[in-house]
Amino acid sequence: MNKLNGKTVLITGGSSGIGLATAKLFSAEGARLAITGRDPERLAAAKEQLGGDTLTIASEAGCLNDIETLLSQVKQHFETLDVLFLNAGVAEPTPLEMATEEQFDHIMRVNFKGVFFTIQKALPMLNPNASIIVTTSITNRSGTPNFSIYAASKAALRSLVQSLALTLIGRGIRVNAINPGPIDTEGFNRLPLPGEVFQAIKDDIEARSPIKRFGAPDEVAKVALFLASDDSAYVVGEEIVVDGGMTLVCLP
Numbered sequence: 001m002n003k004l005n006g007k008t009v010l011i012t013g014g015s016s017g018i019g020l021a022t023a024k025l026f027s028a029e030g031a032r033l034a035i036t037g038r039d040p041e042r043l044a045a046a047k048e049q050l051g052g053d054t055l056t057i058a059s060e061a062g063c064l065n066d067i068e069t070l071l072s073q074v075k076q077h078f079e080t081l082d083v084l085f086l087n088a089g090v091a092e093p094t095p096l097e098m099a100t101e102e103q104f105d106h107i108m109r110v111n112f113k114g115v116f117f118t119i120q121k122a123l124p125m126l127n128p129n130a131s132i133i134v135t136t137s138i139t140n141r142s143g144t145p146n147f148s149i150y151a152a153s154k155a156a157l158r159s160l161v162q163s164l165a166l167t168l169i170g171r172g173i174r175v176n177a178i179n180p181g182p183i184d185t186e187g188f189n190r191l192p193l194p195g196e197v198f199q200a201i202k203d204d205i206e207a208r209s210p211i212k213r214f215g216a217p218d219e220v221a222k223v224a225l226f227l228a229s230d231d232s233a234y235v236v237g238e239e240i241v242v243d244g245g246m247t248l249v250c251l252p
C-alpha cells in the first residue's frame, strides 16, 4: 500500500481528530508529512504517534503572518508540495441574539480567509498534479440555527473550492472538498456546551442518523486518501459527503 509514496503533504489541523487520522494513513501510504496545530502538547503527542520524520509546526490557521512563516518552513524542508489538506477549523455555537463580532471574525478568519490565503501563498510550491483538499461540513447544506456563522464559513468554502478548481485545473492542480457529517473527534467532544446539552445533541444525532452512529476519523481519512492520490485523477471541484446518510434526512 504505497498510494502516496514519496509525496510531500501539508495537513493543517493535523494534530487531532480527522487531520491526525489522515496523517497516520498518509504516512502508512508512504507520504512525507508536515502537520500544523496550535496546542504544543497535542502537536508533540502527534509527532510521537507519527514518527520523528514528521515536521510539526505551531501555526494559527487564520493569521497571514503565521501562514507565510509556515509555508517558508515547509518549503525549506520539502522544497515542493504534492498534497495540501486544509483541514484546520473552528466550530462554536453562535446563537443569533448572542453572537459577537469577535466570534464572527474569528470563525470566518480561521475557516475561510486562512484557507484562501494558504492556497494563494502555497501556489508557487505546488507540483503539477498536486491535490488540494478542503474540509467543509454538512452544515453548509442543511441549515444549523445555533451554528449559523460556522455553517456559512463552510458554505463559503464550498464555493471557493468550485472557483479555485476551475482556476487551477489548467495547471494540473485539482481542488476538492471533503464534507463530513458528525465525526467522533476530540474537537467535537470539546464543543463548548453544557454537559447535558451536549449529550442531548449527541443522542439526537445518533437517533436521526440513518447509520445510527457517529463516523470515525479514519473513515474520513480514507476519503482524503482517495482525493490525495491518483485514484481521483478525474475528480475536480467536488465535495464528497462522508456522513452515514445524514444529509439525506437533514435536507428539506
Ligand SMILES: NC(=O)c1ccc[n+]([C@@H]2O[C@H](COP(=O)([O-])OP(=O)(O)OC[C@H]3O[C@@H](n4cnc5c(N)ncnc54)[C@H](OP(=O)(O)O)[C@@H]3O)[C@@H](O)[C@H]2O)c1
Pocket: 012, 013, 014, 015, 016, 017, 018, 019, 036, 037, 038, 039, 040, 042, 043, 059, 060, 061, 062, 087, 088, 089, 090, 091, 110, 135, 136, 137, 138, 179, 180, 181, 182, 183, 184, 185, 186, 187, 188
Ligand atoms: N468532527 C465533526 O463532527 C466535523 C464535522 C464536520 C466538519 N468538521 C471539520 O473537520 C475539521 C477537523 O475537525 P475535527 O473534528 O477533527 O477537530 P479537532 O479534533 O479539534 O482537530 C482540529 C485540528 O485543527 C487544529 N486547529 C483548530 N483551530 C485552529 C487554528 N485556529 N489554527 C490552527 N490549527 C487549528 C487543531 O489544533 P489545536 O488542537 O492545537 O487547536 C487540531 O489539530 C474542521 O475543519 C471541522 O470544522 C468536523
